[in-house]
Amino acid sequence: MTVTRIDKSHRMSQGVRHGDTIYLAGQVADNPLPDAKAQTEEILKKIEGLLGRLGSSKGNLLSATIYLSDIRNFDAMNSAWDAWVDQENPPARATVQANLAATKYLVEIMVIAAA
Amino acid sequence: MTVTRIDKSHRMSQGVRHGDTIYLAGQVADNPLPDAKAQTEEILKKIEGLLGRLGSSKGNLLSATIYLSDIRNFDAMNSAWDAWVDQENPPARATVQANLAATKYLVEIMVIAAA
Amino acid sequence: MTVTRIDKSHRMSQGVRHGDTIYLAGQVADNPLPDAKAQTEEILKKIEGLLGRLGSSKGNLLSATIYLSDIRNFDAMNSAWDAWVDQENPPARATVQANLAATKYLVEIMVIAAA
Numbered sequence: 001m002t003v004t005r006i007d008k009s010h011r012m013s014q015g016v017r018h019g020d021t022i023y024l025a026g027q028v029a030d031n032p033l034p035d036a037k038a039q040t041e042e043i044l045k046k047i048e049g050l051l052g053r054l055g056s057s058k059g060n061l062l063s064a065t066i067y068l069s070d071i072r073n074f075d076a077m078n079s080a081w082d083a084w085v086d087q088e089n090p091p092a093r094a095t096v097q098a099n100l101a102a103t104k105y106l107v108e109i110m111v112i113a114a115a
Numbered sequence: 116m117t118v119t120r121i122d123k124s125h126r127m128s129q130g131v132r133h134g135d136t137i138y139l140a141g142q143v144a145d146n147p148l149p150d151a152k153a154q155t156e157e158i159l160k161k162i163e164g165l166l167g168r169l170g171s172s173k174g175n176l177l178s179a180t181i182y183l184s185d186i187r188n189f190d191a192m193n194s195a196w197d198a199w200v201d202q203e204n205p206p207a208r209a210t211v212q213a214n215l216a217a218t219k220y221l222v223e224i225m226v227i228a229a230a
Numbered sequence: 231m232t233v234t235r236i237d238k239s240h241r242m243s244q245g246v247r248h249g250d251t252i253y254l255a256g257q258v259a260d261n262p263l264p265d266a267k268a269q270t271e272e273i274l275k276k277i278e279g280l281l282g283r284l285g286s287s288k289g290n291l292l293s294a295t296i297y298l299s300d301i302r303n304f305d306a307m308n309s310a311w312d313a314w315v316d317q318e319n320p321p322a323r324a325t326v327q328a329n330l331a332a333t334k335y336l337v338e339i340m341v342i343a344a345a
Contacts, residue, residue: 001250003290003344005319011312012323016292018344019250020116020134023293026324060118062131063138065180065225065295067326071214082126089120093127094141094225096182097214099301099327110295110324114118114133135231135249175233177246178253180295180340186329197241204235208242209256209340211297212329229233229248 006053015050017115022054026067026110028100036073036106040080043109051113058084060114061091067108071097077107121168130165132230137169141182141225143215151188151221155195158224166228173199175229176206182223186212192222236283245280247345252284256297256340258330266303266336270310273339281343288314290344291321297338301327307337 001019008014016023027046029039048058068077074095085091091111100108116134123129131138142161144154163173183192189210200206206226215223231249238244246253257276259269278288298307304325315321321341330338 001344003292003319008318008320010317010320011308011315012294012320014322016322018292021136021251023322023342025322026326062118062133063225063227064127065324067324071216074216078126085126087125088123089118090123090125090127092129092131092138092140092225094180094182094223095216096141096223101301101304101325108324108326110293110322112138112293114116136251177233177248178340178342179242186331189331193241200241202240203238204233205238205240205242207244207246207253207255207340209295209297209338210331211256211338227253229231 015054017054020115022051022056022113022115024050024111026108028105028108032104036076037080039107040077043107044080044084047109047111055115056113059086059089061111062114063112064091064093065110066095067098067100068095069100069106073106130169132169135230137166137171137228137230139165139226141223143220143223147219151191152195154222155192158222159195159199162224162226169230171228171230174201174204176226177229178227179206179208180225181208181210182213182215183210184215184221188221245284247284250345252281252286252343252345254280254341256338258335258338262334266306267310269337270307273337274310274314277339277341285345286343289316289319291341292344293342294321294323295340296323296325297328297330298325299330299336303336
């Protein structure tokens with residue numbers, strides 16, 4: 001199966017398509033504000049953009065792993081998620097607390113999608 | 116490839132089948148007792164049920180990510196896992212500590228399986 | 231699709247190939263030194279060996295999830311990662327902090343690869 005990679009750095013790709021399956025890098029907010037809802041909204045826009053460039057869309061999400069630096073932001077994250085996700089085609093999902101690469105990041109989301 | 120989703124809410128699906136690959140949501144115990152072994156047993160039953168409804172079984176597990184709210188429950192979780200897993204066909208696995216959506220949850224398990 | 235498992239214990243497989251997709255177990259250093267860079271180097275050698283036995287290589291990595299017991303080891307881990315990864319074909323990646331199965335483990339890496 002063909003592998004396509006987008007937004008490559010020397011370290012990682014932001015998205016990789018393998019046949020009909022797409023793996024995105026963990027996405028964080030580019031300009032993180034101290035608000036988990038706003039960070040989530042920015043992340044979800046980035047995910048949608050990456051999926052689009054790989055021939056997919058949010059209605060094709062298969063799985064999402066959501067990391068919150070503070071699990072108390074669960075509801076704030078969900079308020080952005082619930083407004084965004086394709087409610088007819090939501091992915092499998094897990095949400096756990098984990099410190100992220102920098103303290104300014106409150107949310108990181110890593111998804112797998114169908115092409 | 117066809118995508119099938121089961122136990123959909125407005126937020127997530129508990130299971131998604133994409134061609135021959137199945138992604139389950141992170142499973143937690145429905146009525147969590149303060150005992151990681153009992154929670155793991157309940158989770159593994161739920162995983163088995165979801166896999167069955169998607170045309171698979173525990174012998175087809177490919178990968179499992181296990182989150183423990185306290186890594187000191189590693190042995191308790193494993194005592195339930197070892198008794199359950201198909202020892203001829205065990206998945207790849209990682210276990211890490213992470214706070215979960217509510218403090219009552221001691222264990223969360225997210226798996227990928229072959230259909 | 232055929233499923234092949236290698237380095238099976240009663241608990242898990244170190245690698246599972248499902249058709250053209252490979253899932254490895256979370257890899258840790260066998261003889262962990264108190265140095266995240268050295269642990270990462272050892273882990274990456276193990277990943278390369280497992281991928282090779284399953285008919286793949288580091289240039290076929292699709293996704294990597296990296297767990298650090300202390301996120302302050304981010305740069306040390308990356309110094310080993312950047313020297314190792316196929317810079318033309320890097321995977322999608324996420325790095326988060328999580329306590330691991332034993333305190334001696336500073337790094338754990340779980341990957342998905344194309345065969």
